[in-house]
Amino acid sequence: MKFSGLSDFLINGKSVLAKGPVGLILVEDLVEVDTTLRHHLEHGFHALVVFAPPELTLPKDIDAKVHLVTMDVHQPGALLDAVNQVIAAAPGQWLYYCYNAEYLFFPFCEHRTIGEMLAFHTEERRDAMLTYVIDLYADDLDRFPNAVSLEHAQLDRSGYYALARPDPANQNHPKERQLNFHGGLRWRFEEHIPPKRRKIDRISLFRAKPGLVLRPDYTFNDEEYNTYSCKWHHNLTAAVCSFRTAKALKSNAGSTFDIHRFTWHNSVPFDWTSQQLLDLGLMEPGQWF
Incomplete structure (x- = not known):
């Protein structure tokens, strides 16, 4: 599922956060994005939410398993802002965050x-x-x-x-x-x-x-x-x-x-x-x- 931004995700994708653990991954560049997502999917996260620039495209098998949120990943404090807004929207759920690679x-x-x-x-x-x-x-x-x-x-x-x-x-x-x-x-x-x-x-x-x-x-x-x-x-x-x-x-x-x-x-x-x-x-x- 794709979302046009963080606000769109928090309004229309809140069901993603209904069950944990949820992985939050910020894509700073296009290096090893595929392997990063596959690695964490294999760990058994209930959902992966990927915050990424608009130019990111994913293989079809991964695209169907993650929730892609388009955003300006180079804005100062992008990870903190995303994680803290998800925290407020998902009380009680286990969360994890990292970057690509x-x-x-x-x-x-x-x-x-x-x-x-x-x-x-x-x-x-x-x-x-x-x-x-x-x-x-x-x-x-x-x-x-x-x-x-x-x-x-x-x-x-x-x-x-x-x-x-x-x-x-x-x-x-x-x-x-x-x-x-x-x-x-x-x-x-x-x-x-x-x-x-x-x-x-x-x-x-x-x-x-x-x-x-x-x-x-x-x-x-x-x-x-x-x-x-x-x-x-x-x-x-x-x-x-x-x-x-x-x-x-x-x-x-x-x-x-x-x-x-x-x-x-x-x-x-x-x-x-x-x-x-x-x-x-x-x-x-x-x-x-």
């Missing part, structure tokens, strides 16, 4: 659906899930100048770390059960990344409720949503494997000529499995086995 992985996702995982997470009285954005990049920038290749994707096997998240409202003391996570290309090429955009954590999976607002740093105005676990034990986390940073560094005139390769001694081929991410400690199963 980003791929969600969660523990055992090859054999279990997103609905099964979120049902377990809900039973643990959690309304949000921390996800780490793991940078992917092509192994050869001469062959793949936009840094994107699914068949030759690499990721960093180490170099990730966490810092306390200060609370300005409490004399900058650390916030409870909240950390700022760093690593990947945003860490290795930090001279090209503004400080406020260097962290790699997002709350990509969450349950909508009245008054909930997604902020520009990918956290919410409800501080409990921003925690990595509950008070009594560790919880599930997931990973969003993303070419977005690599694409940006190679398309930005201020960085592209300074970067001749992304690979280094800690690069390893990405095998596109949740087990590899679990083995590298890039997500956690919590109590879910």
Whole structure:
């Protein structure tokens, strides 16, 4: 189903939001849109809502399975505006958001659906899930100048770390059960990344409720949503494997000529499995086995 804009979708497509989980995908460019949508459809989302420029065309088999909303994706805050308006229209539903050329992985996702995982997470009285954005990049920038290749994707096997998240409202003391996570290309090429955009954590999976607002740093105005676990034990986390940073560094005139390769001694081929991410400690199963 196609909608002429966000307002059209919220008026005439509200039934799409009647059952979750719902995936919200913002198409910033035309790179790997097909594979992004197929990957998330395979996870078992009840619906995928795709916010895209008018020039996007989809294969017929995908076009019939997603809800396409035409909009100006380059307007400042386009993702935030879309997600926050959907939050207001879908109280109680589990939502997920990402960009094109980003791929969600969660523990055992090859054999279990997103609905099964979120049902377990809900039973643990959690309304949000921390996800780490793991940078992917092509192994050869001469062959793949936009840094994107699914068949030759690499990721960093180490170099990730966490810092306390200060609370300005409490004399900058650390916030409870909240950390700022760093690593990947945003860490290795930090001279090209503004400080406020260097962290790699997002709350990509969450349950909508009245008054909930997604902020520009990918956290919410409800501080409990921003925690990595509950008070009594560790919880599930997931990973969003993303070419977005690599694409940006190679398309930005201020960085592209300074970067001749992304690979280094800690690069390893990405095998596109949740087990590899679990083995590298890039997500956690919590109590879910």
